[in-house]
Amino acid sequence: METFALSEPVLLVLLSLAEQPRHGYSILKDVESMSGGRVLLSTGTLYGALQRLLDHGWIERVEEHNPARDRRTYRLTSRGRRNLQIEIERMRHLTKVAALRMTCKEA
Amino acid sequence: MVTVYCCLLCLYPVSYRDEFGEEMTSLFREARNDLPPALLAKVSFYRREFCGLLSGALGAHFDRLLRPAIPFRRFYMQTQFRFPRSTVFLMIVVFAGVVLTIAKASSVAGDTSGSALRTLESALFFVLLTMCTAAAVVWGILHIRRRSGVHRLQNVDS
Numbered sequence: 001m002e003t004f005a006l007s008e009p010v011l012l013v014l015l016s017l018a019e020q021p022r023h024g025y026s027i028l029k030d031v032e033s034m035s036g037g038r039v040l041l042s043t044g045t046l047y048g049a050l051q052r053l054l055d056h057g058w059i060e061r062v063e064e065h066n067p068a069r070d071r072r073t074y075r076l077t078s079r080g081r082r083n084l085q086i087e088i089e090r091m092r093h094l095t096k097v098a099a100l101r102m103t104c105k106e107a
Numbered sequence: 108m109v110t111v112y113c114c115l116l117c118l119y120p121v122s123y124r125d126e127f128g129e130e131m132t133s134l135f136r137e138a139r140n141d142l143p144p145a146l147l148a149k150v151s152f153y154r155r156e157f158c159g160l161l162s163g164a165l166g167a168h169f170d171r172l173l174r175p176a177i178p179f180r181r182f183y184m185q186t187q188f189r190f191p192r193s194t195v196f197l198m199i200v201v202f203a204g205v206v207l208t209i210a211k212a213s214s215v216a217g218d219t220s221g222s223a224l225r226t227l228e229s230a231l232f233f234v235l236l237t238m239c240t241a242a243a244v245v246w247g248i249l250h251i252r253r254r255s256g257v258h259r260l261q262n263v264d265s
Contacts, residue, residue, distance in 0.1 A: 024130060024133075024134040025134050025137050025138065028138065040155060041159075042155045042156045042158070042159025042160065042163075043135050043156060043159065043160070044131075044156070044158075044161075044164070045159045046134075047127045047131055048163045048166055050127075051123070051126075051127065071133060072130060
């Protein structure tokens with residue numbers, strides 16, 4: 001996996017794009033609904049994350065026939081999907097370890 | 108408020124603004140139109156947006172300044188990368204140099220007199236100096252070529 005720290009906003013943006021290609025506002029709303037209203041991204045944070053993900057080749061812009069500069073659509077690349085999968089596996093392992101530790105503590 | 112937002116966008120680097128500026132402004136407008144009427148929600152939204160914008164601008168400037176200094180990017184090899192042909196020649200020269208040095212060192216190891224050691228030291232110093240000079244000349248040529256844009260002109264179809 002590439003050395004790229006996945007903060008919570010970045011992870012949520014990736015998860016949002018994993019389902020389908022989206023534009024900025026759609027990502028904002030999806031992140032809000034995924035986190036149950038806990039994570040509210042500002043436009044500055046969102047585009048900071050999008051720029052980093054574009055730079056690393058994890059996401060790309062969808063080529064459109066009549067592209068509007070103020071509403072562009074982004075989608076996950078195969079590299080992004082692969083790295084997201086690795087991150088999810090890592091989190092799954094961590095959750096399993098955490099559950100085991102908590103069980104030991106309670107016993 | 109959109110005007111204030113646009114003014115704050117000027118804090119970002121120009122390249123960033125060109126790439127995302129319009130999109131960010133449009134998104135801000137859309138999100139603002141979607142706000143609930145409660146005053147608290149509005150205040151919270153503007154605080155979040157302006158703080159996000161300021162920290163984002165700072166981050167974008169840091170990224171821009173630090174990016175060329177990150178050593179790993181330079182050595183990140185693309186799959187389509189090919190070494191130039193001159194690399195083979197240079198590697199052979201380096202290999203020959205290493206073999207000769209080992210041979211010389213072996214002969215000196217048997218010779219206990221100090222004169223041979225001094226000869227080797229001066230020879231090594233001379234070789235080092237020559238290599239540094241050659242490297243400086245090559246770097247200078249590459250730098251001038253890059254600055255003058257000669258390598259870009261080669262890609263232009265006439």
